[in-house]
Amino acid sequence: MKRILIPFLSIVTFAWLGALIATPAPAGATTAWMLRQQALYLTGLWSISLMSLIMVLATRPTWLEAPLGGMDQVYRLHKQAGILAVAFAAAHWLIEMSDDILKAVFGREGRIFNDRNGGFLAMMQDVGEELGEWAIYALLAMLAITLWRRFPYHIWRYAHHAMPVLYLMLVVHAVFLAPATWWAAPVGWMSAALMLAGSTAGMMSLAGRIGRKRRVSGSIESVRDCGGGVTEVRCLLAPQWQGHRAGQFAFVSFDDIEGAHPFTIACADRGDRRIEFQIKALGDYTRQLGTGLRPGQTVSVEGPYGRFDYRRASPRAQQIWVAGGIGITPFLAWLESLLAAPAKAPQAALYYCTRCSDSDPFVPRLQAMCARLPSIQLHVVSADRDAPLTADQLHQHHRATRRTELWFCGPRPFADALREGMATLGMGDVRFHQEAFEMR
Numbered sequence: 001m002k003r004i005l006i007p008f009l010s011i012v013t014f015a016w017l018g019a020l021i022a023t024p025a026p027a028g029a030t031t032a033w034m035l036r037q038q039a040l041y042l043t044g045l046w047s048i049s050l051m052s053l054i055m056v057l058a059t060r061p062t063w064l065e066a067p068l069g070g071m072d073q074v075y076r077l078h079k080q081a082g083i084l085a086v087a088f089a090a091a092h093w094l095i096e097m098s099d100d101i102l103k104a105v106f107g108r109e110g111r112i113f114n115d116r117n118g119g120f121l122a123m124m125q126d127v128g129e130e131l132g133e134w135a136i137y138a139l140l141a142m143l144a145i146t147l148w149r150r151f152p153y154h155i156w157r158y159a160h161h162a163m164p165v166l167y168l169m170l171v172v173h174a175v176f177l178a179p180a181t182w183w184a185a186p187v188g189w190m191s192a193a194l195m196l197a198g199s200t201a202g203m204m205s206l207a208g209r210i211g212r213k214r215r216v217s218g219s220i221e222s223v224r225d226c227g228g229g230v231t232e233v234r235c236l237l238a239p240q241w242q243g244h245r246a247g248q249f250a251f252v253s254f255d256d257i258e259g260a261h262p263f264t265i266a267c268a269d270r271g272d273r274r275i276e277f278q279i280k281a282l283g284d285y286t287r288q289l290g291t292g293l294r295p296g297q298t299v300s301v302e303g304p305y306g307r308f309d310y311r312r313a314s315p316r317a318q319q320i321w322v323a324g325g326i327g328i329t330p331f332l333a334w335l336e337s338l339l340a341a342p343a344k345a346p347q348a349a350l351y352y353c354t355r356c357s358d359s360d361p362f363v364p365r366l367q368a369m370c371a372r373l374p375s376i377q378l379h380v381v382s383a384d385r386d387a388p389l390t391a392d393q394l395h396q397h398h399r400a401t402r403r404t405e406l407w408f409c410g411p412r413p414f415a416d417a418l419r420e421g422m423a424t425l426g427m428g429d430v431r432f433h434q435e436a437f438e439m440r
């Protein structure tokens, strides 16, 4: 995500630099007070620019899926930009609070005063200051509960709905407290465009319009307990459903109060608007899903999203597919789609890592499908019997003489260990594609 955030922040910094060079320093200002003033502006500009980006990313822009590599990656960028934005907002607030320290160290001489001639503008500047201060406290609290993994997700999600309101408060703060000279310079035009885009996105979010065009209703056809804490849910969707590519996911809502959860569509597109989900009991809601769902119940499905698709890879590259636990779902969809034309299936090694292969509900299905797909070698790695899959083993079995495309879906620490291990072993030209099953 650095490849997006570094250029983005560089452009913002250049715009600020342009304004700094073009604007003469206030008469009598000393270096210390000048530095404080510009640091205040720059941290504020970084923060509001990143927040505008975050708001746009929160609208689930499908046009960004191709450049970023899927909606899960859009959310990753959203999260990383969010952490940075709050860090800059906190720095901005600390610099604002540094007044008394600077007075004690450098004296009052050379201070820079804001132009406040009274009237509407001065009143709005006071309002902007108040709003900014409260919004920063709320943002810091939001960041703390985001990073505190044990904080319940469903409460976090409701709290997160307040973000557009906080953003709009910060827009008022930025509009009335940015230097007036900025609005006649590129930095002001850039900020105005970003804040306009961010405010539009915020309004869309508050009006509940995000993803509305991709939302289709349907009904549950069957619910089956597959064992191992996995529930299979089959749904029939309304005619508006446009179909999906194997490996994509959707936001699925079985209950209006609970809201939507992302689940991979664990089957190929059969062209009959029937889709299936394999849902593992991983948390509060998914744990009671198996007993709570009934055939005939309505469902709302928003999607499809995602770019987890082996066909994006170079045809000459060797393919390694690795699934950990419920991360097998996109591969189930891939295998089923390949069964339509087994001769056209790519050469690939599929590693399925599970706790216990004897009781795993997916193993018989994988074995049956791979028996009909001779180019796919299935390796089941059962934790109760086998050594865990490591980069070292992949290196031994797939020593790269050519490019390797590694498709991974599973727990993040497992992905990190494989990625780092492969880099350390110097496993040649490896492209690591990861479907992130986490959005927070």
Ligand SMILES: Cc1cc2nc3c(=O)[nH]c(=O)nc-3n(C[C@H](O)[C@H](O)[C@H](O)COP(=O)(O)OP(=O)(O)OC[C@H]3O[C@@H](n4cnc5c(N)ncnc54)[C@H](O)[C@@H]3O)c2cc1C
Pocket: 072, 152, 153, 154, 157, 249, 259, 260, 261, 262, 263, 264, 265, 266, 278, 279, 280, 281, 282, 283, 284, 285, 286, 287, 326, 329, 436, 437, 438, 439, 440
């Ligand atoms: C792209 C993608 C595809 C997924 N595919 C599957 C799948 O095929 N099968 C499967 O079993 N699981 C899948 N998951 C994971 C699944 O979404 C979570 O396990 C589920 O939402 C947990 O809900 P909970 O309330 O039971 O758990 P909680 O304990 O409340 O949450 C556990 C974690 O799940 C995530 N989560 C919870 N609710 C949401 C939500 N509404 N939106 C986004 N993330 C949420 C958060 O990271 C949270 O920290 C997928 C996740 C993503 C992002």
